[in-house]
Amino acid sequence: MATLTQLANQFNSDKGDQVRCCHRYTTLYETIFEPYRDRPISILEIGLQRETTQHQLDCPSLRMWLEFFPQAKIAGFDLTDFSEVDIPRAKTYQGDQSDANRLREVAEDAGPFDIIIDDGSHASAHQQITLGTLWPYLNPGGLFVIEDAHWQPQRDVERREGTETMLSIFKRFSIYGEPIESPYLSDERCHELEQDIVRCTFSHPFVDERTKPQKRSMIREVARRVLKGKKRYSDQRLFKLIVLEKRGTADQSRGLETTAVQMTCDSV
Template sequence: MEMGFISRIGAVTLNPANLTDLADRFGSDKGTIKHRYSELYHMLFHPYRDRPINFLEMGLQIGGPEHGKSADRTTTDLPSIRMWLEFFSMAQIHGLDVSDFGWFEDPRFHFHRCDMDLRENIRRAGDLLPELDIIIDDASHASHHQQNAFLELFPKLASGGLYIIEDLRWQPPPYEKDGITKTAALFRGFSEGRKFEHNDPQIEAEFTRLAPQISGCFMFTARYHKKRADQVAVIHKR
């Protein structure tokens, strides 16, 4: 098959565009310019590509409060959202961020503004969301933000859905709380022993209650011209 060839089988159009190519075209750091997560995601998400799914990404543009900028900063682009809209032909794409991206208009994009520092904020945002098929957490990367989001939003995930947490190797100094169990350690322990261990007994109990709903979990490590590896947690719901 020649590059760029689009064929039809009955009424179904086969779109050969690779997710890494789309990431690079739209300037998403999920492509070759930084993380190269797009190679993993192309394999995981291809079965969903032309289905009417509900997709949520948290964290829509680099340079927010985790990097010392105001939550009320002027936002200029949504590289990953543009990529997802191109990749998923029928998906409803939801975006959640502490900064305002309400200016971006597309009939399949829905924006939710939320400060993830408080769980009740995430809970309120979750009440406005439909049942979700894929969730990606690429927000602040603070451990408690990641854990707040998982506890509130994993129940919104449909059976068979995927919950992904990016950039587990890095936590932002402005947000990270001293002494909290790192999200990477939390899910690595579960992937190895089917048991959550957290230094806060209440949080551990909440994760433990969700454990029977998890059919599988693995830690993906990406290296692309970096001295340190990037880690991604992929959690599949029963």
């Protein structure tokens, strides 16, 4: 049976370790998604566009998910219209993730979901609107993944305007115990997130068996210090993935857990 990384490479997704940016997210996904693999779950991925070498549109990550989750129902959402791309067992929707009404329409039609992956514009405001809108459509025990948390398309503009990144929001919440606050989220939704999130996982970049031991050790130590709240590191590049786990029906007495993992999934 092919690993998720092998499938990513096969379908030309940059979530693996051979195509374009080689994010290697599949190394972590292989572990956290394994319990869902043979279940009839529902998945939504935001952000699909990728041109082939022939400049034709395709959705490599959707093809990867369909192969990895043989019983899953999968939906994709993007600014671009992918309705003419033939992807069996998957349904695509066109829209802007900054449009909460459109996100709601998609969720009403395709949800609720067990896994939501935000690989859209990466703009902090868009990510916060998306989280606030779609969180009620995430099933108990489900996972909400925010990719490329280290990068924003207009990072300098966001800083000047005082827009807080998702990474900053969830570091404050899960590591320093501060409340979730955002001008793009209602007070009610912020409170709901604080009550519902039982695990916040941060993953840091480009660390695998090919990485020099000194770099692995350095990243592990920095992440450990961040998790202990010893210093408010401002380097947004330290973590690339945020995974939020929603409280399940059997988790009523469970408190918040915060973890950091390397791409090899070794706990820090």
